[in-house]
Amino acid sequence: MTSTLTRTVRVGILGFGTVGSGAYRMLQDNRDAILRRVGVPFEVTKIGIRDTAKPRQLPAEMFTTDLTSIVDDPAIEVVLELIGGVDPAAELVERALRNGKHVVTANKELIAKHGARLISLAKSKGLDLHYEAAVGGGIPLVQPLKHQLAGNDVLKMMGILNGTTNYILTKMQREGADFADVLAEAQAKGYAEADPTNDVDGFDTMYKISVLASIAFHKHLPVEGVYREGIRGVSLLDMQYADALGYTIKFLAIVDAIAEDTILARVHPTLIPKTHPLASVNDVYNALYLHGDFVGDLMFSGRGAGSDPTASAVVGDLLDVGRNIAGGGSGSAIPFDEEPLKTCPIDDLRTAFYLRLVVQDRPKVLGIIATEFGEHDVSLAAMEMKTLDESRGEIVFLTHPCLEKNFRELLVGLKQSGVVEEVCSSIRVVS
Numbered sequence: 089m090t091s092t093l094t095r096t097v098r099v100g101i102l103g104f105g106t107v108g109s110g111a112y113r114m115l116q117d118n119r120d121a122i123l124r125r126v127g128v129p130f131e132v133t134k135i136g137i138r139d140t141a142k143p144r145q146l147p148a149e150m151f152t153t154d155l156t157s158i159v160d161d162p163a164i165e166v167v168l169e170l171i172g173g174v175d176p177a178a179e180l181v182e183r184a185l186r187n188g189k190h191v192v193t194a195n196k197e198l199i200a201k202h203g204a205r206l207i208s209l210a211k212s213k214g215l216d217l218h219y220e221a222a223v224g225g226g227i228p229l230v231q232p233l234k235h236q237l238a239g240n241d242v243l244k245m246m247g248i249l250n251g252t253t254n255y256i257l258t259k260m261q262r263e264g265a266d267f268a269d270v271l272a273e274a275q276a277k278g279y280a281e282a283d284p285t286n287d288v289d290g291f292d293t294m295y296k297i298s299v300l301a302s303i304a305f306h307k308h309l310p311v312e313g314v315y316r317e318g319i320r321g322v323s324l325l326d327m328q329y330a331d332a333l334g335y336t337i338k339f340l341a342i343v344d345a346i347a348e349d350t351i352l353a354r355v356h357p358t359l360i361p362k363t364h365p366l367a368s369v370n371d372v373y374n375a376l377y378l379h380g381d382f383v384g385d386l387m388f389s390g391r392g393a394g395s396d397p398t399a400s401a402v403v404g405d406l407l408d409v410g411r412n413i414a415g416g417g418s419g420s421a422i423p424f425d426e427e428p429l430k431t432c433p434i435d436d437l438r439t440a441f442y443l444r445l446v447v448q449d450r451p452k453v454l455g456i457i458a459t460e461f462g463e464h465d466v467s468l469a470a471m472e473m474k475t476l477d478e479s480r481g482e483i484v485f486l487t488h489p490c491l492e493k494n495f496r497e498l499l500v501g502l503k504q505s506g507v508v509e510e511v512c513s514s515i516r517v518v519s
């Protein structure tokens with residue numbers, strides 16, 4: 089039964105961009121339904137921003153550029169941290185907690201880098217620190233991993249965790265769109281980070297997989313333990329070759345359990361078969377595929393970025409805080425230890441590869457290339473060739489699974505072979 093709170097829970101919002109304004113709008117639009125369902129009246133009393141010249145559709149007295157005044161305000165019980173980045177977010181969140189306020193954040197970088205410490209602080213003070221919106225936008229991932237799936241040994245996680253890059257790759261694949269144009273579109277839609285290199289170069293995905301793997305494997309996965317490559321090297325030509333071979337290119341975060349407390353975590357563009365469930369996750373949608381020893385295969389999907397879906401996750405967390413305030417809840421559970429997980433280097437990975445080369449078009453070239461493959465213990469699964477001009481050809485290979493280290497050495501060998509003009513691209517393949 090819903091317990092009704094007779095007083096109003098006062099909320100301060102740090103940040104009024106895509107997510108902050110969305111959360112505010114949802115609280116206003118669904119105010120009556122929220123009160124009916126949760127029994128807690130929420131009121132946003134102050135909003136922290138940086139630029140007072142930006143037009144806002146709320147009275148000017150709601151806003152302040154002095155964010156410390158919000159986290160120090162004794163009337164505010166809950167702070168929504170929606171500014172992003174570590175500085176000044178970490179200091180503000182810590183100060184809010186030390187001042188006895190519950191915190192909800194959408195900040196994956198903050199949780200990936202300082203989550204263990206801040207969650208412990210919240211727990212020690214009997215406060216909530218929630219961060220569902222930090223990963224997967226509107227998809228509930230943090231709570232299911234923390235609760236419903238916590239009894240499983242997770243053996244594998246594979247996710248499309250960045251809306252901006254999935255939007256870019258989808259538009260390139262479907263429409264042959266130009267990378268820079270689609271990135272600008274994703275920015276206009278509010279999907280991209282304040283600095284979109286965070287999306288394109290994989291930092292955002294790295295933070296998110298750090299958060300998810302820390303919860304799934306019960307120890308902190310430091311971001312330094314995640315191998316990372318971005319999507320800048322993915323070309324339309326590679327997408328076309330991948331398509332002809334029965335694959336699509338997705339930007340994946342992958343974690344494999346290697347042994348007790350040891351994982352291999354990586355973020356990079358990946359060829360996946362068109363029949364794989366992640367292959368049909370398009371546009372701004374995100375998805376997490378997971379295999380647990382008891383639950384088996386599981387996949388979550390939904391909109392991974394944008395104002396409305398992210399607001400849904402932030403407000404969901406806020407309602408949880410409200411329920412805890414109303415019902416005298418126990419505060420944050422600690423979902424992972426500060427002690428780091430052990431991680432394997434990418435060199436130890438066994439994976440198949442897609443490889444595109446420009447080679448000299450003359451006798452014995454294929455033999456020389458085949459010898460290099462053999463010498464590095466890399467075997468071929470498929471090959472396509474095309475003449476480029478009278479002296480050069482393009483060859484695309486799919487390898488069988490091999491050791492990453494051997495494949496890297498093969499690339500060096502090919503470059504030194506005298507017959508390879510350019511190693512154009514190499515992309516890992518999952519089956």
Ligand SMILES: NC(=O)C1=CN([C@@H]2O[C@H](COP(=O)(O)OP(=O)(O)OC[C@H]3O[C@@H](n4cnc5c(N)ncnc54)[C@H](OP(=O)(O)O)[C@@H]3O)[C@@H](O)[C@H]2O)C=CC1
Nearest residue numbers: 103104105106107137138139170171172194195393394398
């Ligand atoms: N956009 C999305 O789809 C999603 C974003 N997130 C996360 O949510 C958080 C917010 O993202 P988003 O809303 O997109 O970001 P925006 O850039 O749209 O908004 C950021 C807001 O924070 C304010 N701000 C930033 N730095 C400061 C500062 N130093 N002092 C005062 N105010 C500041 C900005 O002020 P001003 O308005 O004056 O510029 C702005 O209102 C990030 O952690 C992001 O990773 C999570 C899931 C999805």
Ligand SMILES: N[C@@H](CC=O)C(=O)O
Nearest residue numbers: 250251252280281393
């Ligand atoms: N920039 C991020 C926003 C959500 O986390 C993305 O594109 O996924």
